[in-house]
Amino acid sequence: MEQLTINAGVSYPVLIGENALRETNRVIRELKPAVTSILLLIDERVYELHKESVDRHIQSDALYILPAGEQAKSFKVYEQAMGAALEAGLDRHSLIIACGGGATGDLAGFTAATYMRGIRYIQVPTTILAHDSAVGGKTAINHPLGKNMTGSFHQPSAVIYDRSFLETLPLREVRSGFAEVIKHALIADHQFLSELMYEVTDLEKLDKDFLQYALKKGIEIKGDIVRQDEREQNIRAFLNFGHTYGHAVEAWSGFGEKLHGECVMIGMVYALLLSEKKAELTFDVNRFVQWVVSIGYDLKTKAPFDELLNLMKKDKKNLNRKIRFVLLNNVGEPVLKEIEEEDLKDIHFLLKRKGE
Template identity: 55%
Template sequence: METVQVKTKDVTYEVVLGEGAIGTLPQVVDALSPSVTSVFYLIDETVYEKFESIIKAFAPKHKRIFWHVLPAGEKVKTFEVYQEVLGAALNAGLDRQSLIIACGGGATGDLAGFVAATYMRGIRFIQLPTTILAHDSAVGGKVAINHPLGKNMVGSFHQPTAVIYDIDFLKTLPACEIRSGFTEVIKHAMIADDSFLVELMQSINTLEEIDPTYLSRCLKRGIEIKASIVEQDERELGIRAYLNFGHTYGHAIEAWAGYGKWSHGEAVMVGIIYALLISKELNNIPFNIHSFINWVKKLGYEVSPPDDASFDELATLMLKDKKTIAQEIRLVILKSIGIPSLQKVTIEQLKEIDHIIRKM
């Protein structure tokens, strides 16, 4: 079992990572102070169908426990589901010493964390992620739901009490979920560790048969990179924006398609390529982008936006990005691999790169 400590100005917590990590959940809950009065599981319906017996076997003992099954995927992050869950929490009689446990992928964690942040002005929650993608979203305390006009536009910063990441849950993930999650591993290498990126490109030839031990190592390194950034900038006032590398264009694709039509990670991979092309144009980064594109194609990723998503439509959505200030789009791009920056980019520059990426 591995652990990574996340330390912010006000909170310190651990990410427990490894096969069988769920077994540590009861003792983690029992050690909390003040003691937990009740536990409210918010659990993805697919995860519940596959793993109900395992999850219930390791539920905290001698607690009032409630279960609420959520829709799978991005459709959980709506005002309607948020209101429904608040009602369920009130009906269960949760108080300020209750605990929410988010059990599912990144979308489940985002919704559950936002409920925890706003219920009675904030109660504790634990992330129990079940996807590769959630190695990123479960750490750092950014919680949110979507608005039809923008992804994660309604949210808060609310750090979890703990993250328990059991690698065994990942063994049944479909290929599209593996690709979606592994994008964030690649992103972390891109913004913080050039040698890690080289290793990934040399070691990973397929995402369908990754050795669990090596996958665990990759996820731990990604969590370490994110934890380091979050510790320096918890509320995204500066360098935490670097974690959005590839996300501005990627989120625009997600919003254009309708949340859930393109997986988050597969849309962000197109955004990463878009950001790399802009980095080459503006900063002349010393990186073989075509070699990278050939590699991710081999891993099964799309490398261009949908043909019928016009640049004007995507640009309108990018203007709603949280990094946009005074109608000026700011993108996370690279000075070189491992050295990101946040730069203003004109509509003309964005359009030029959009034209290039559509030929990939």
């Protein structure tokens, strides 16, 4: 098992490894002030698949089972989770444990952020994508008019990442989550990207130790950016690489039809092509495209440009109605740039040709 420390205003440990879950009680005992009571909020599917080890290693006073995945991030489930916290009699020194993917973490984190104006929580991520979402303290639920539109910054007190959860993750979820690992390499570490491109030839047969190494590396990169800019005043925006066009594709296709990371991969290839034109990128984008297609990413989208453009105009990074993109001057050297509609359109059609 390995341990890292994240410094983001407060500092907290990230435990990562085969049997990390066994450390849960020790981690909780070490929290100051002492924890008075514990509510476990857990994804339904995760509980079904991992009940035995969860019951054995997470000793909670109350348990509330959340609907699987994204359905948990609603006002209704938020109210129910609050109700569970109240019924369990949680006080200001209590703790919420979030066990599940990014959706569970976001809902449980937001519940913790707002229960009695904020109590502590621990993330127990169970997906690859959640290596990203469990660290950094962004919490949110969805509104019918927009995803993640109600939320807050609230750092966890610890992250316990037991890789044995990942063994039951469906391949599509593996691929979706792995896109964010690749994103971390692209924005921060040329060497790490080369390792990924060399080692990862089949997402179904990922070597477990290599996966743990890659997740740890991804967490370190995210942790380092969040340490420098917790509230996204500047460089935290780099974590949005691939997300401007990617989010537009995700929203256009209806959230859930294409998974988040699948759309982010489309968005990253788009941003790389745009970087060749509008930044100084000399990296071999064609080789990268061949690699991601060979491990199963589908770069095709039927979304018409005008509709994607309208969606991109709503992106949170924009200022004064100008569309701003994270581009790469090189692998590991992100920059934020305003882009004209004409260029966005050209790259949309270039990507379409590459995807075919």
